[in-house]
Amino acid sequence: MTSPASRIGQSTAIEMSRAEAEVKAAVFIAQQSPRNIETAQAEMRFACNQYALAEKAFFSYRRGGDIITGPSIHLARELALIYGNVQHGTMELSRDTTLGQSEILAYAWDLQRNSRSSQIFIAPHIRDTRNGKKDLTDLRDVYENNANLGARRLREAIFAMLPAWYTAEAISICQETLAKGNGETLEARVKQAIDEYGRVGVTVQQLETKLGRSQDRWNESDVVELQVIFQSVAKGEMTRDEAFPPLRVTASEITGQEPAQQ
Incomplete structure (x- = not known):
C-alpha cells in the first residue's frame, strides 16, 4: 500500500521544494x-x-x-x-x-x-x-x-x-492628517462631501441625520467621519443603505394633509 507522500506528483514536489528554499x-x-x-x-x-x-x-x-x-x-x-x-x-x-x-x-x-x-x-x-x-x-x-x-x-x-x-x-498621525484636510478649507471639504454623496444618491438630509446636526454646524471630525464612511461604502465594506437608511415618508407628507384628529 502506497503512502500519501508517494502519490505526490513531480510538479507538486518541485513546487514544495522551491517554496521551502524560498522561505529559508x-x-x-x-x-x-x-x-x-x-x-x-x-x-x-x-x-x-x-x-x-x-x-x-x-x-x-x-x-x-x-x-x-x-x-x-x-x-x-x-x-x-x-x-x-x-x-x-x-x-x-x-x-x-x-x-x-x-x-x-x-x-x-x-x-x-x-x-x-x-x-x-x-x-x-x-x-x-x-x-x-x-x-x-x-x-x-x-x-x-x-x-x-x-x-x-x-x-x-x-x-x-x-x-x-x-x-x-x-x-494617530493619520487621524490628524484627515482632520487637517488636503490643504482645503472646511467649507470646501463640506461641499465636496455633499457632492460626493449626492452622486451616489445620499441626500443632505440623510447626512445631517447621520451626524445629528445641520451642515452649517459640521466640524473637522464630522467631515472625517463622512470620508471614512464613504470609503467603506466604495470598498463594499457596507452598503449605502446600511450607512444611511432611507428616510421614512409619512402619509401626510405624500398627501400634503395632516392626519385627522381623533
Whole structure:
C-alpha cells in the first residue's frame, strides 16, 4: 500500500521544494539585513502625513445594530511594507461547493524575529442583503467574497504582528492628517462631501441625520467621519443603505394633509 507522500506528483514536489528554499532564503536575508527601527519610524511618519494614505487608513461597517470602525487593510499593508522584513498574504486552502464554503489561511510573518501571526477560517459562500442571506454560486462572486473576508483576517494578522506603539502612532498621525484636510478649507471639504454623496444618491438630509446636526454646524471630525464612511461604502465594506437608511415618508407628507384628529 502506497503512502500519501508517494502519490505526490513531480510538479507538486518541485513546487514544495522551491517554496521551502524560498522561505529559508527570505529568513536568511532578513537576519543578515535587519530593519532600522528609527528609519522605519521616520518613513512611517512621512507616509501617514500624506493625505492619499490617510483617507484610506480607516474602515467602517455595520455589525448588528453597531457601527464598527478601525484601521484598514490599506494602512496595515503600508505599515508592514515600511517596517520591513515582513511577509503577509491569504491563501485559499480548499473550496467545497457542496457545503458552500472555503477554507482560507491569512498570515503575517516577521522574518527577522521569526514571529508569525496566522489564522485559518471558514468563509461561507453567502452574502448578506436587505432581503436576507443570498447563496453565492458564481465563481466571481465567490472569489470577491473570499477576498473580502480574507482581507479582514489579514488586517488582524498584520496588526497582531506589528509593534503596538508603531501602529498606535501611525493611527494617530493619520487621524490628524484627515482632520487637517488636503490643504482645503472646511467649507470646501463640506461641499465636496455633499457632492460626493449626492452622486451616489445620499441626500443632505440623510447626512445631517447621520451626524445629528445641520451642515452649517459640521466640524473637522464630522467631515472625517463622512470620508471614512464613504470609503467603506466604495470598498463594499457596507452598503449605502446600511450607512444611511432611507428616510421614512409619512402619509401626510405624500398627501400634503395632516392626519385627522381623533
